[in-house]
Amino acid sequence: MSAKRVVTFTVNGDQVEILCEPRQSLLEVLRDDLDLTGTKEGCSNGNCGACTVIMDGRPVVSCLVLAVEAEGAELRTIEGVACGSTLDEVQAAFLEGAALQCGICTPGIIVQTEALLEENPNPTEDDVRFYLAGNLCRCTGYDKIVRAVQAAAEKRQVAASN
Amino acid sequence: MATAENPKYKVIGTRPIRHDGADKVTGRARYGADIQLSGMLYGAMLRSPHAHANIKSIDTSKAEALPGVRAVATSADLPEQGDRVVELGEGAANMRHLTANVLARGKVLYRGHSIAAVAADNIHIAEEAIKLIEVEYELLPPVMDVVGAMAENAPVLNDDIRTESVGSAPPAKDSKPTNVAKHFLFEKGDVAAGFAEADIIVEREFDTAMVHQGYIEPHNATVLWNTDGKLTVWISTQGSFTVRQQTAELLKIPISNVKVIPTEIGGGFGGKISVYLPPVAAVLSKKTGRPVKLVMSRTNVFEATGPTPGSHMKVKLGATKDGKLVAGEAWIAFEAGAYTGSPIGPACMCVFACYDLPHGRVEGFDVCVNKPRTNAYRAPGSTHVAFATETLVNEICEKIDVDPAEFRINNAAKEGVRRVDGPVYARVGMVETVEAIKNSEHYKTALEGKYRGRGIASGFWFNCGLKSAASATVNPDGTVSLLEGSTDIGGSRTGIAMQLAEALGITAEEVIPAVGDTDSVGYCDVTGGSRVTFATGIAAIEAAKDIQRQLVDRAAMIWEVDSSHVSYSDGGVHGPDGKQLSFKEMAAKLHGTGGAVIGRGTSSEATQGGAFGTHCVDVEVDVDLGKVQILRYTAAQDAGTAIHPSYVEGQMQGGAVQGIGWALNEEYWYDEQGEMRNSTYLDYRIPTCYDVPMIDTIIVEVPDPQHPYGVRGVGEVPICPPPAAIANAIYDAVGVRMHDLPMSPPKLLAEILKK
Numbered sequence: 075m076s077a078k079r080v081v082t083f084t085v086n087g088d089q090v091e092i093l094c095e096p097r098q099s100l101l102e103v104l105r106d107d108l109d110l111t112g113t114k115e116g117c118s119n120g121n122c123g124a125c126t127v128i129m130d131g132r133p134v135v136s137c138l139v140l141a142v143e144a145e146g147a148e149l150r151t152i153e154g155v156a157c158g159s160t161l162d163e164v165q166a167a168f169l170e171g172a173a174l175q176c177g178i179c180t181p182g183i184i185v186q187t188e189a190l191l192e193e194n195p196n197p198t199e200d201d202v203r204f205y206l207a208g209n210l211c212r213c214t215g216y217d218k219i220v221r222a223v224q225a226a227a228e229k230r231q232v233a234a235s236n
Numbered sequence: 237m238a239t240a241e242n243p244k245y246k247v248i249g250t251r252p253i254r255h256d257g258a259d260k261v262t263g264r265a266r267y268g269a270d271i272q273l274s275g276m277l278y279g280a281m282l283r284s285p286h287a288h289a290n291i292k293s294i295d296t297s298k299a300e301a302l303p304g305v306r307a308v309a310t311s312a313d314l315p316e317q318g319d320r321v322v323e324l325g326e327g328a329a330n331m332r333h334l335t336a337n338v339l340a341r342g343k344v345l346y347r348g349h350s351i352a353a354v355a356a357d358n359i360h361i362a363e364e365a366i367k368l369i370e371v372e373y374e375l376l377p378p379v380m381d382v383v384g385a386m387a388e389n390a391p392v393l394n395d396d397i398r399t400e401s402v403g404s405a406p407p408a409k410d411s412k413p414t415n416v417a418k419h420f421l422f423e424k425g426d427v428a429a430g431f432a433e434a435d436i437i438v439e440r441e442f443d444t445a446m447v448h449q450g451y452i453e454p455h456n457a458t459v460l461w462n463t464d465g466k467l468t469v470w471i472s473t474q475g476s477f478t479v480r481q482q483t484a485e486l487l488k489i490p491i492s493n494v495k496v497i498p499t500e501i502g503g504g505f506g507g508k509i510s511v512y513l514p515p516v517a518a519v520l521s522k523k524t525g526r527p528v529k530l531v532m533s534r535t536n537v538f539e540a541t542g543p544t545p546g547s548h549m550k551v552k553l554g555a556t557k558d559g560k561l562v563a564g565e566a567w568i569a570f571e572a573g574a575y576t577g578s579p580i581g582p583a584c585m586c587v588f589a590c591y592d593l594p595h596g597r598v599e600g601f602d603v604c605v606n607k608p609r610t611n612a613y614r615a616p617g618s619t620h621v622a623f624a625t626e627t628l629v630n631e632i633c634e635k636i637d638v639d640p641a642e643f644r645i646n647n648a649a650k651e652g653v654r655r656v657d658g659p660v661y662a663r664v665g666m667v668e669t670v671e672a673i674k675n676s677e678h679y680k681t682a683l684e685g686k687y688r689g690r691g692i693a694s695g696f697w698f699n700c701g702l703k704s705a706a707s708a709t710v711n712p713d714g715t716v717s718l719l720e721g722s723t724d725i726g727g728s729r730t731g732i733a734m735q736l737a738e739a740l741g742i743t744a745e746e747v748i749p750a751v752g753d754t755d756s757v758g759y760c761d762v763t764g765g766s767r768v769t770f771a772t773g774i775a776a777i778e779a780a781k782d783i784q785r786q787l788v789d790r791a792a793m794i795w796e797v798d799s800s801h802v803s804y805s806d807g808g809v810h811g812p813d814g815k816q817l818s819f820k821e822m823a824a825k826l827h828g829t830g831g832a833v834i835g836r837g838t839s840s841e842a843t844q845g846g847a848f849g850t851h852c853v854d855v856e857v858d859v860d861l862g863k864v865q866i867l868r869y870t871a872a873q874d875a876g877t878a879i880h881p882s883y884v885e886g887q888m889q890g891g892a893v894q895g896i897g898w899a900l901n902e903e904y905w906y907d908e909q910g911e912m913r914n915s916t917y918l919d920y921r922i923p924t925c926y927d928v929p930m931i932d933t934i935i936v937e938v939p940d941p942q943h944p945y946g947v948r949g950v951g952e953v954p955i956c957p958p959p960a961a962i963a964n965a966i967y968d969a970v971g972v973r974m975h976d977l978p979m980s981p982p983k984l985l986a987e988i989l990k991k
């Protein structure tokens with residue numbers, strides 16, 4: 075075991091400084107050290123997308139990022155999606171559209187959707203399906219997820235044009 | 237607001253936002269692995285690299301010496317179970333097998349079988365310590381194939397298993413041990429005479445691979461063994477009461493010493509009923525005096541939980557040339573895995589369950605092989621047999637030139653029909669689901685294009701009743717706090733709350749549902765068998781009626797009349813001379829009229845009326861690659877009465893897509909040594925968003941007379957039809973009949989090239 079390192083980054087706008095082992099993944103540090111357990115672990119090898127967070131504007135699977143690699147990064151997790159006590163359009167659309175069942179995939183999918191809508195505010199069904207293909211959901215069959223993403227995109231566009 | 241579809245009801249049939257929604261879209265909901273307790277240790281487990289071996293010795297001394305390691309456990313730390321068979325709320329279990337599955341005793345029976353566990357200051361130390369445990373094995377030949385395992389000279393996995401023939405005398409204790417743990421036989425009518433009447437008989441052999449439920453959340457358990465001898469278990473499970481009982485039995489302590497706190501759960505589909513981790517975490521906690529958390533890796537989940545069996549089946553169907561089914565015969569062998577317990581029984585009961593079959597014979601075998609002990613997976617056993625029967629039905633239809641929907645309608649199971657295994661159907665909706673497909677836009681629109689084809693198939697599941705309990709407390713502001721014991725995997729607490737709301741005449745939002753722990757709520761059987769909305773729903777309705785009775789008494793007291801002159805309807809109490817008080821007004825008077833009003837309800841129904849579904853699918857086959865693309869999909873299902881239609885649709889869509897995965901991609905890949913070679917999501921490929929189209933749904937409502945609102949469970953049926961529907965569509969597209977699941981590109985391509 076090599077020596078612990080100090081790592082500094084921001085999470086959802088807050089500056090944090092932690093002491094971690096080089097072998098610890100960003101996922102582990104978020105969940106175990108920072109108690110940000112909204113980011114989920116489904117496989118720990120990059121295959122399921124449950125651990126998706128946004129790192130410097132890009133969605134990443136946090137199980138494949140070492141915490142030390144996050145030095146200086148700006149991170150956004152599911153806990154930073156809502157605006158205070160108001161849900162954002164994606165979260166609201168998931169609830170209105172019943173786009174979750176067990177909900178374990180939901181944080182990762184919502185975060186991935188935030189990244190999608192940032193890049194492409196008006197995605198087609200195919201765009202949505204392609205962008206979310208790394209986020210597994212075993213419960214819903216994806217139908218209501220895709221619809222919720224499109225509903226959120228529409229809402230956001232309407233809001234932007236007003 | 238009443239819906240157009242169901243003006244009879246005010247709440248039922250509407251689509252309120254689920255009560256746990258805000259927690260689940262903000263990351264606030266706590267699942268099993270999210271539990272953090274002060275002083276908590278992290279555990280890891282050593283698992284067998286071999287499929288079949290005797291354990292000669294285990295040396296844990298080096299692991300124990302590693303700094304940061306707090307305790308090591310092996311099966312020596314769990315009590316001997318002897319020959320006990322215990323009813324565990326999910327069927328009877330042989331305790332010797334159960335404990336050996338939790339921590340191997342002298343022998344490992346599958347790759348991934350747990351051998352020892354470590355608790356340490358962090359997960360990395362625990363994982364390092366595991367590698368320091370030395371185990372000496374004596375390798376034995378693995379038995380990986382169900383038919384091979386039945387052979388006379390096959391290596392035998394368990395020396396205490398002898399064939400139990402269901403309904404016959406138990407096997408003699410001194411008879412030779414075997415891998416065939418169970419034998420089922422069901423007969424109806426005279427099969428030989430039935431086939432003699434047939435103008436056409438088709439008989440085929442089918443194989444299906446072992447598949448996993450694939451829930452995204454791995455198994456977990458956190459246990460504190462307190463100094464007073466009481467255990468607390470935090471776990472994501474389909475049944476907190478069965479976890480309590482299994483844990484208590486495995487540790488040989490009273491159930492009242494175990495409190496199970498169910499966390500939110502990230503999917504189960506039948507795979508989160510068996511107990512794997514709690515007794516191990518308990519032993520480690522006892523040794524250290526600290527809470528211990530164990531979480532499986534994805535590979536552990538694949539290799540060492542309870543997937544659903546692979547199978548070998550021979551099925552034969554006979555029909556007259558004018559399209560009447562006359563006889564059927566099935567021979568079904570299921571992989572039990574290491575220990576007995578596959579869903580072979582239900583498979584035998586489901587194989588011809590969609591049809592009115594005058595003559596039938598079904599034989600089934602539960603066979604041990606060197607794979608993990610299998611478990612339920614959504615309509616356990618029914619998908620396998622639907623694949624066989626439903627492709628044979630289409631083959632018959634083709635040979636006698638009858639529309640497959642028409643044929644299904646003409647031969648459908650309906651009220652009064654007796655299944656081959658005995659029970660007679662009450663009012664069921666098989667015909668209605670086929671008609672729904674037949675009349676659908678999808679079925680009526682011709683499919684065009686090369687290498688494209690369409691298929692339909694039906695499926696059946698019993699749906700369980702079993703035991704549920706709920707209590708409901710009226711709050712002074714006119715809301716109701718509902719406590720029930722069914723862990724909520726897909727929005728069920730809202731479905732149950734809606735039934736309570738309907739019964740009291742309040743809104744869904746005025747009910748605050750919660751899932752209680754085993755010390756705070758009455759006994760509830762598992763969330764499985766499509767039972768929760770039905771059975772826990774009935775318990776909630778009973779609790780509402782109990783509240784009604786108490787409010788009637790309170791109103792009688794206020795109005796100084798006899799309670800026989802007061803009644804409850806339309807969301808309030810009504811007395812003589814037009815006196816009335818709304819539920820809300822009564823709630824406001826609670827404190828002045830005797831304090832809290834708490835309703836309680838239980839239900840204990842042996843079974844539900846059963847449910848059917850019929851699916852229609854269009855595919856396109858890439859004839860160069862053997863790859864199948866799903867173009868369009870429609871699922872019709874009898875939901876009895878849909879409480880929350882969005883979540884009914886969600887069950888249908890999710891089940892259909894799991895069935896698509898089973899049909900086309902998913903399989904356990906073992907090498908000759910019995911090592912699973914695809915134990916990651918990358919290689920065990922479940923459907924992604926990009927693999928499937930929208931899943932259109934048609935909810936058919938033929939109310940189940942056993943439920944006050946007519947509910948039928950909806951969770952399981954939708955996984956049954958997809959493999960057969962897709963096989964039928966593939967035939968329509970390229971003219972090859974597939975008899976082997978999954979119908980993966982190499983297999984399909986090989987069949988196409990044979991043509």
Ligand code: FES
Nearest residue numbers: 116118120123137
């Ligand atoms: S946990 Fe990171 S991708 Fe699955």
Ligand code: FES
Nearest residue numbers: 175179211212213
């Ligand atoms: S809702 Fe359960 S995995 Fe997506």
